[in-house]
Amino acid sequence: MARTWLSIRVELVSGHGADQWPRSGRIFAAARSHSFAQFATAMGKQHIASGASRLYSVIAEAAANGGKIGFTVRALRTMFIHDAGCLADSPGVRRNVVQRRDGTEERAYGANVGGAGSGEQGFDAVEFKQMVDAAGGDVTAAVKGWLVETGRMHPEAEIVYLEIRAWRESR
Incomplete structure (x- = not known):
């Protein structure tokens, strides 16, 4: 039986309470035998490969509003x-690790300069934006650069998932 391939265009329609225009999108090829999980994995890998530009x-x-960043x-x-x-991985940094069956780990970082419970969590968003700008706007490259420069990750590592959190401290 011949394999039928589908051409599927995925577009970012809206986010953060605003419609996106022009819409960013990618075209994926999928066979009827592919699962939704495989399709979602492919979309995630493409998102990371594109530098997580969104x-x-x-x-x-966050930088414009004096916010904080965690990732x-x-x-x-x-x-x-x-x-x-x-502690060598995260002295003064919030520790949170999720180990997965596929051999990957999720690690969360958000500078905690005052120590546990101090309420001083998060990287300064202005400094974080400068780091991303220095990486040509490539968020994934900036985060990986920080992890490598601070001795937390090997240079040949591939980031397969990236989440950015931003907030403003209540005063």
Whole structure:
């Protein structure tokens, strides 16, 4: 039986309470035998490969409003230099690790300069935006650069998931 391939265009229609125009999108090829999970994985990998550009607006808005940034990355467990949750990986940094059956780990980072419970969590969004701008607007490259420069990740690592969180401290 001949395999039938589908051409599927996926577009970002809206986000952060605003419609996106022009809409960014990608075309994917999928066979009828592919599962939705495989399709979702392919979309996620393409998003990361494109530098997670849609996350830039979150960072820019946080910087403009004096906000804070935290992030979660997923990569192969062997690509992190330190064991999960150890102080060498995150002294003064919020520790949160999720280990997955596929050999990857999710690690969350958000600078905690005052120590646990201090309420001083988060990277300064202005400084974080400068780091992303220095990476040509590539959020994934900036985050990986920070992880490599601070001795947390091997340079050959591939980030397979990236989440950015932004907030403003209540005064």
